[in-house]
Every structure is written in C-alpha cells, then in structure tokens.
Amino acid sequence: MIHISARPRTYDLFINGNWRKPGSSGHDTIHNPATGDVLAKVAVATEADVQHALEAAQAAFPAWSRRVATGRADTLYRLIELIRRDSEKLARIITSENGKPLKEARIEVGFAIELIRFAAENVRRLEGNIIPGSRPGEKILIEKIPHGVVAGISAWNFPLALTARKLGPALAAGNTFVIKPHELTPLSTFALAELSVEAGFPKGVFNVVTGGGATVGNALVTNPITKLITMTGSTPAGRKIMAAASEGLKEVRLELGGKAPFIVMEDADIEKAVDAAVAARFMNCGQVCTANERTYVHTAVYDEFLTRLRTKVAALKTGDPLDEATDMGPKISAAELEKVDAIVQKAIGQGAKVELGGRRLTGGAYDAGHFYAPTLLTGVTAEMDIAQDEVFGPVLSLIRVKDFDDAIAQANNSRYGLSAYMFTQNLSNIMRMTNELNFGEIYVNREGGEAAQGFHHGYGDSGIGGEDGQYGLEAYVDTKTIYLNA
Template sequence: MLDISSKEAEAVAYSMFIDGAWTEGGDRDVIEVENPANQEIIATIPDGTQDDAERSLEAAAKAQPGWEALPAIERGRLVSRLADAVATDSHRLARIVVAEQGKPLNQAEGEIAALETFLRYAAENARRIEGEIMPSDNAAEEIWIRRRPYGVVVGLTAWNYPAALAGRKLGPALVAGNCFVLLSHEFTPLSGLELARLAAAAGIPDGVFNVVTGRGPVIGRALVESRLSDLVTMTGSTRAGREIYGSGAAQLKVLRLELGGKAPFIVMEDADVDAAVTAALQARYTNCGQVCTCSERVYVHQSVADQFTEKFVTASRALTIGDPLSNPDIGAKISGGEVQKIKRIVDEGTRAGAETLLEGGPLASGDYSRGHWYAPTVLAVDENSSPLMQQEIFGPVVPIMKVDDFDQAIDLANDTEYGLSAYLFTKNIKRLMSISHKLKFGEIYFNRSNGEQVQGFHTGWGQSGLGGEDGKYGFDGYLRKQTTYVNWA
C-alpha cells in the first residue's frame, strides 16, 4: 500500500489486480512511475501483455452473469460502500494523485472528492433503470423494451485526472450490471490500483472490477480488439481515440470516446470584465492547463480587449509555481515530453506573428532544476490560423485575439476540428440563446468558469469524441436495449 509521506518515499512495486487477486510481476518487464515534480521513481508497475489483457477480460466475463443477476439496488449499495471507503481514505489518495500526477494538493483533494461523487451518483441510479411497454399492431401482443448491460466494459483513462476518470466510468458501468477492466495511463496508474484495493475491501466480488497496467499500444490494443470486451470507454487524446476507433472497427466495437478540446473563451463588450478574468484564470491554469475543457484560446471584443488583457496578464504573472504539496497555484507538468510539445507550439506561433505579452516558458534551473515545469505564458494573436489557435496546447499558455463583433467571435470559435467546450461572457441573454444554436460544441459555459456537474452530460462533438459521460444520459450509455414481442393469443 503506497503512502507518500515524503519526497524520499521508497518506490513501491505494484501488481495487477485480476479476478480478486494481486498478480505478481515475477520476471516480467516493469514500468517506472515518476513523480513529475522531482523526477523521483515512486513505484513500478508490470508492463502488461496481451495475455494479461485476456486474463482480465476472462475474469470479468466469468463474473458478469452473477453480477447482473444481483438486484440493481444491491449493486448500488456495493458501489456506495466503495464511495464510503474513498471518503475514509481521501487524504492518502489525494497525496498519491499529487505524487503520480503533479497537481497541487488542494486540487488533488478536489479530484478525490469528485471520485467519491461520481460513485455516489452512480449508486443513486440503481432504481432508475427503466424500460418501456408499448402496444403492438397485432392483436393480443405487446412490445417490451428492456435495458440490459453490455457485459464487459473496458475503461481507458488519461493521466490528467486518473482517480476521477476511473470513478466516472466505473460507477455507472457497475451499477448498470457490467463488469469492468481498467487500464490507466502508464504515467498515472496508482490511483486505479488503489481503487481496486478499496473495492475488494468494500465487498465487490472477484472479477467484477479488474485493473491491468502497461502501455496503450500493447495491452490497451489487446483489450480493445478482444472478442470478450463489449464496450470501450476512453478518455484521452484525439490521436489515441482515432487509433482505438480503428482497432475496434473489425468487431464493430461499441465505443465511447472523450477526446481533445480547443475551447474558445469569448468576452464581449458588455461583459463583467473582472468576472471574466477570474474565470479565465481558473479555466486555463487549473491542473497546469491539463484539462480537456480548459480555455485554449481567448477572443475579446476590441472595446474591452486592452482592459481584459492587462488584468489577465497581471493576474497570470502573480500566480505561484512550485512544490504541489505546498498548494501553489500551478504544479508540475506531467512529463518532459509535454513541456517540449508546448514549447514547440509557442515557438511556431511566435514565428507566425504572435506577440509575447507574458514570457513564461519552461523552467529548468534553481528550484526547478528537477521536475517538469512551465510558467504562464500569454500571447497576442492576429490570425486564427496560428498554431496557437488551432493546436491543442494542454498547458498554461493563453493566446488572446481581438474581435470586432459577436458574429466574428462565433465564426472564429467554430473554426476548429474540436467541439468539446466553449465559454461566453456577456450580459445579453439573446446572445446566450444564439450560441445555443450557433456554437458547435457539446458543452457551453455561460458567465462562469469550467467544471461540469455530475447530473449534467459531458460530451464532445467533432474530433472531441463520441458518446458522453455523466447524468442520466451518461448512465444510459452503459445499457443497451433489448426488444421482446410478447404474444398471448
């Protein structure tokens, strides 16, 4: 059991959790798990194989009929007990998230609270699995439409919110009657493994929840391509989503993909500028900008652009960066590769004409000589074709562009392959009604920052994905319909 009590904590050797048992790694290859804030190795995990994938799926398939046969309310009670266990162990779990992911401790505590909420909301849906009875065109006949679980669900989660994303998928899948195999990203596998430990203690039967570890191109592909997996739910990059889409094509696999985003943040001339600045700070810099719904590009009406930009740059310059356990505003980036990706996009944008208003960039000396760090960077952009306005940055970089009017802002916002989230700040309610019809995004934040709620529906359009999560519509996605024609003539 991992306990991150100091920076000098000894690395822990984890095993996979399959069919209710910890599967030892033996002589197999392992993957080292790094703390992004200091580059220390905090754990090792087995580098899973196709055989590991198949064994986990077999365990889930074997357990699924018995799990489905339980009354839904009993499945919900067990998931609720898991939520209780998460609440009891929340402090330790939050520190594990800090150690493997690099976000500030208070944000990690918020993530564990979200994990608990996802599980509790899922448990509440146990009495909401509904069907329909409708009349037939034939005499003495009715048509019954029931909702049934898919069977075996594979969950593939991203590294930015490893604990919350696992719960977001696991809770509804289990309450609906499915069994589950989780593969977290190899950068952040510890949250999922600790969740399996708590699930076993909460009484969830063997095989119902399995956790494997390894790399996406190997064990992830095997999970997707196996005939034993019935539904794949994935959160990650659009690139990875396309690969999964291709891998599942041969078996017409049911897929739910929550992918990348390039959220526009629109500020009109009648907006509360101070409120917009505050929201834009949160919407860009939370989790070091590593949020799929983060503000990725800002469009400001020319009449308030200078005022907004000056206040935003001043506030960005004042943000603190440092040891995640000390609760700075911004923690570490997940990896050196991510730091270099951001720098590449900024360099390309600068060469394309962007003006640097706040020069942050990579930090690699002094207090930042170890770890992966990127300071807030703000740039003024004149053309929407700039790499800064088109490529997903996923970091603390903010490109700002002036617009002449509302229609231009909408046109520029829609000029992207992504369609996950968008923001609008204005006091004109007519504009709200207008964007509901004109903006091509699955999720819109009006006069507020990001942060979806569990009873809503989190879904992307375009290259931002398929399906969705949360609320009654997300829960329904873990159930399929079965039609029965009942004739008693």
Template sequence: MNDTIPSREMLIDGRFRDAGETRPVINPATGEAFAEVALADAAMTAEAIAAARRAQPAWGALAPLERAGYMRRIAAAIRSEAEAYARLIVREQGKPINEARGEVDGAAGFFDFFAEYARRIQGEILPSDHAGEQIWIQRVPIGVVGAIIPWNYPFALVARKVAPALIAGDTIVLKSHEDTPLSALAMARIFQAAGLPAGVVNILTGTGAVVGEALCNSADLDLITMTGSVPTGKRIMGNAAKNLTPVSLELGGKAPFIVMADSDVDMAVRSAVTSRYMNCGQVCICNERTYVERSVYDEFVEKFVAASKALRIGDPMEDSTDLGPKISRAELEKVEARVAEAVGEGAEIVIGGGRPENPPHPGGFYYSPTVITGVRPGMGILKSEVFGPVVPIMPFDSFDEAVSHANDGRYGLSAYLFTNDIAKIMRTVNEVAFGEIYVNRVGPESLQGFHVGYHDSGLGGDDGSHGLETYLRKKTVYVNYSGAPTSALMPYGG
C-alpha cells in the first residue's frame, strides 16, 4: 500500500468512482487536514445498492468454500502490509501505533475466523407429522446488507461487518464515518485485489445526512447493521421500520467497573487503567465509571492516580506513546463539557481536568487523563457516556449497593467485576443487566463470543456464531416423497 490513498474514489460495482464534492480528512494529532475524501450522494448510494442486489444471487450460489477462499486472500493481504495500514489508522484516527497494529491484526482475524464457517452453517431436518415426509430448515443468505460504522475502529469495523456477510452469501454496501474514511477505502482496494466479483462489496464515503439516510430509507436492503451512537441508532431504526427492514444496532455503553475488597487490587488497578484509557477512552466497552469497596477505596484511588500520571501523552506514531488525541475538536469539547458539568454538580478533579499544558502538537485534540472523585448517584458523569480519558471513582459499602449502582442507567453493554468470591461472581452473572460481563479481566471481546447490548446499548449483536445468525435467515421446506396427494395429509381435512 502506498502512503497516499486515492481518497476521492469509492468502490461501487467493482469500480472506483469519484464524486464532485469533497471533505477534508483531519489528523487528530495535529488538527491539520492531510487528505480530501469524496462525498457520495443519494444517487450513488442507490447505484451501490442496485449493484449489490445484482451481485447477490451469484455470490450466494457459490460453495461456501469458494467464498472462504476470497476471505483468506483478504486476510493475507491485510497482514502483508500491516504496518502501512496501522500508520494510516493513526493518521486519520489518532490512536497510538501499538493499538493500531492490534486493530489491523484484529481485522485480518475476522476474515480468517468467519472463513472457518464454510463447513459450519448448518440446517436442520425435523420429523414430519406424516409418513413419507421430512421438514428441512435451511439457513440461507439474508440478501443485501447496508452497514454503517463509526470512527473509533475504522479498519477493524469494516471487517466486522463485511466478513460475516461474505461467508453467509450476502452482498454489502458499507458507509464509512466522515472523519475516518481512508481506512475503509484502503480495505476497498484489498477487496478488489482479492478478486471479489463486482458489486459484492461496495464502500461509500459521505455524510450520515445523505448516504446514511439513503441507506436506511431504502426498500432494497434486507438488513441494516450499524455501530454508533444511541440517537443515530434510534433514527436508523425508525427509518428502517418504514420498510420492515431488520436492524442490528451496537450502540453506546457506560460500563461499570466494580472492585471488591477481596480482589487483587494491583491487578484491578492495571486493568482499570487499560480499560479506561485505551484508544483515549473512545471504546464502547471502556471503564466509564468505577465503583470500589470502601475498605480498599483509598488504596485503589492512590494507585490508579499514580498509574494515570505515569501515562505518556505523545505523538501517536511513536511506540512509547500511551495516550493519543481525541478524534476531533467537537469530541474534545464534548468531554470538556461532561467534566465541567460534573464539577458544577460538586465532583472533585484529582488529576487532569483539561487539555495538557504542553501537547505534542499545539493543534492536536489532546485531553489529559482525568480522575474524578466526590461523585454521587444520579450525577451526569455517572449516567452519560463520556467517551474520553475521564473516570469517576465512587466508593460503596456492600455488594448489593454495587449491583444497584451498576444497573442504574439506560446502557447495558459491558460490565466488569473484580473479586475472588464465586458467590459474588454468580450473583453478578444473574443480576447485572448487561450483555457482556468481564470477571477479573478486561476487553477486548473475543471473535467467538457474542458482542451484544441491552437497553439503549442496542439490539442484535456481532461476532461468533450468534453474530453470524444476523446475516442469515431461515427457510422451511416441507419435502413429501410419499406419493400421496397433499389433501390426504391435511390433519383436519382442510
């Protein structure tokens, strides 16, 4: 891959297409534009959907092993230039290079993992109520998929949507986020080089107001899958309802991180730091609110603050950098507003609370690691997603109280528990209303798991065999080989 991505061209029906209107791509570390990206319009979106519709029957008719062959070539192509892709992610998204390398490896892993399902998409044969007959339930492609991804993992999330669609026999139209389009365009070139037939994967760059709306209002999609914010997810669901289009929505999170006194406090501190600050806190499963049993609260806060102070804010291209910038000025200002609100409600800033005095670049969107104490239930900082390097820490006196705090909110994606008490572990499994629970460890989630949220964190889900089900539908076939006329088989003579 060259360092320069032909950013004004998007993949539609096997060809790279330009568009007249463009948008700058900003490097979050410097605040400066370094590329221009084309903006698709509604007509181009419709062309991409039509191309996917034309391509789907032939793609779905291929033997799954043939589809898996394409996917393995894609995975190999990603790994062959992994460092270049990682550097591209850093330039447009701002995460530290070591995290970007992990993202690239994860993207390749999605294609390898789902390629293994070439021999694992199973149907069922059921006994009939009648002699000389069988009932088959087949899993077949859902058809044409519309996918919308956010900016926090711009390379891996392309893979997370495309890989299961490909092995299922679906075709797909994917819209990248406006702030991070170049990773998706790099993936588009990988798909083309792997020889995917025209129209099987289409990659669009453009705005949500134009491309997103056109996708979600289309009557020619069979599934809409989206990762992003709660307001956007609700709008998508409303639009999709007009055509009864199924949706799978992975939305926001406000993960509680519970630390019991019987846990290994040092391990809990290290884990809490990792979970809060990875990708500058811009992860839906991040530690968004930390609850610590009172007897170890002071020890935990002291060690967490020390670890936070030790983090190196730096140029995300450098291996020694722990914390890069926020994705954009707008997102930076959202974090500032959340912290100001918390202070206004009586919370106390222990460290951080603003932009660093000497950022790596004066125009970058950096925010210092921030620890907040003195928080109380009901405060906005415990309710609203921060999506930045800010962590409120609150003590509790009993496990019942901790469970109540964890469940106090509309989000239900990920939750964390650190304890060595099996009874508390099982109570958490049974009583904490979140789709993912991590016990004595933090994310990321595994490919074979199921990434699913409750409440405002969405519906549907990604990954593993359960995520793959989203991209398939069931077809029931009644096969009568008895030679008897159908009317003779009706149970009530009707």
C-alpha cells in the first residue's frame, strides 16, 4: 500500500469565494479507506455557517441570473479546462478519499467534465414558448427562469462527478449553488471549489459547507432561502429530506438506491454478458446505484455462464487502488464493510452458497483498510433478503430463471426501479422488455454507465426526478407565464 506522507491539511468552509472559519471548533477526520491514513481535517459547519453560505448565494443570484446564457457557459468552460489540466491530481484525490482504483477515478474525472460540458453546451436550449392569447393582439409568453438558490447534498461513491452533475446544470440555468458533499469524501469537491476561483466564478455563486446530514443537510433543506434541493444518497436519507422539505413546499430531486436486475437470455453473447456482469457488479467495489445487484440467467445457459463467471471473478485483483493493475479497492468505511458482510452471512444462513469470497480480506496490507473479497453467490432465491435489499458491495448473486416471463417477473419484484440490464438478440424480447421492465434506465447488451446526454432517473424507492441531459437540465428552471398586451 502507498501511504500519504504529507502533513494532513485542515479545511475551513468555502463561502462567498473564500475560505471561512466555521462557527464551531469541530472537525471531521478524513481517512484513506485503503490505508487508514489521515488525509485531512475538515470543518463541521453550524446552522449559522449554512445561513452565511445561503445568504452569499442569494446575494450573488441577481447578477449571475441576469448574465447572458453564453456568459455563464463560458465560465463553466473555463472550469472544464482547469479540471482537464488537473485531471490526474483530481483522480488521485478521488482514489485517496474514496478508495476506487485510480483507473476508475480517471474515468470519473472524465465524466465530471462531460456533465458540466453538456450543461454549458445546452444552456441556450432552455427555451420558452409564445402562445396565441385569448384577446385580440394578446400573446402568452411562457418563460424559463432559474429557481434561485439551489442546495445540493451528495453521496460518497462518486465524490467529484456527483458534485459536477448538480453544479453544471444549476449554474448554467442561472441559479447559484450551495453543496454539502458527504462527510467521508469532501476533498474532491473542495478541489473543485478552488478551481472555481481560478476559473473566475463570481463570489457566492458556488459554496461548499461540510458536516453531517442531521445539522448541515437539514439546515440547507429547511432554510427559506433554498428554492430547490437536489440530493444523491440512500433511500432512508431521501425520505427524511423530502419530509423536511415539505414544510416549505420546496421542489426536491432525489436520486436514491437501486437493485438492478441483470438478465441473460439463452440467445445472449455469453462472454460479452459475463464481462458486463462483472464490470457492472464490481466497479467501485460494488458501490454504485446502477450496479448489477441480481443476475438472472436462463437455465439453458446457466451452467456455462457460471463457469465463465467464476473464472472472471476469481481473476479480479483486489488491493492498492493506486496500483494500475488493481481491479477493486476497499469499501468506503468499516461500517459499510460490516454491513455488506452481515448481508452475505444472512444470505448464507438463508440457503445461499458461496462460490467465491464471502469474507473480509485480512493479513498484510489488507488489515489497514476495508477490503472485502469479490463474492459470488449461487442458490439465491427471491425470498432471501439479499434479493430484495440493496447490497452496495462486491457481491454478485446468481439466480436461475426458466424463461423470459420468469426473468421479467423476478426482475420487477422489487421496491426499487432505477436501472436494469438485458442481454438478448431476440427482437421480440427487447420490444417486450421496453414495455414490461419497470426501471427508469435499461442497458441492452452492454455494461452500465450513464451518458451525460441521457436521463438518469428511477421509480419507487429509487427516487423522484432525475438528472443529466436536456430533461435533467430542465429541472433547474421554473416557468413564468406572461399575458402580454399592448
């Protein structure tokens, strides 16, 4: 393992374009999940600090919202160039605080660029309408306008990309922005904030407050200055945010958990499907909302699929995420590691069979971090908890299905509805799937990974609203209707 030797930095809050001392002396300690090293000390904001950040964003809003769309886009383009310039540095920050392999962190930086770029490129496509009026000479104008101050609450699994996913469209649409990154992974968001100063962002347009959800998150959600809340995180946290926001009748966008089914039919390209199943399950140590959580394989190809899958999973290299050869790094924390292991042990108790893994990795460098073995389970049934509850870890559950109808029925037997996967060459199956598979985004004959121009959204316990693409950009504007008469 590579240990961080530099003295850990202490971060204040980023408010109104400057570093600001918090109102309390409390700090969170940020650890490297692979090594246990202390990376930084980060300020814990008070409610008064959140108020200062929101007031700064509110003060910056009039001038920023009146700036022409291309002017706002140009500011975002300057930020993109700086992210590109510092891409390797940012990737290493992501790896150090999150634990994902460096090669995956580089992909995340690239995705962050694409998310901001789409927002900048499409800001002039936030178009209104002119409708004939009901009186002679009257025109009805429906104009798209920014909400005002947008509050973002982000998760730890993609610390840079999730900030970029909210920052880009919020600012492009003319809003100002305050974000609370997750308390485990705030460093890449702070790095982005520093780049925003270099990019020439006006003071108050982008603010970062850190700390826990109970204090900082709740203060952001309930403050009357906040007009729109965009949150990525767990379903229980999303419910709390929605309840708190309801008091102020605030608009809420929630991207929450997932339990993606991965369906492999008898006519699928088996090698391609195996590669995709592994990629969709073990990327970022399985800590992805779109991850392959339930793998349904047609009985005609089940044995062949299992044989190839076992070989592929066994070949995964788990270890130092800064090593270019590493396929999978650690879990984000000890609590997350214990949660995953408890899910696996319960599945075993309910009758699942461990083909590979099923345990924490120990010994040598593994003892310093939160490493779990890539795990393959068979004998999983729909009645088991592991088939219903989100695992969010490196555990692939393989389930035999008898036909297409069985696969669809089991896949839809979930309270989540974010992502799904389908491998088949049968056009009839594909056409039926578009109508019958109840998930917001479906990957056909490919691994996961949203595109910046797509629309990332789910149903049920996976949240409300959505992000990315033109549909996601539209969420960051409101409408104003004007009955225009001379």
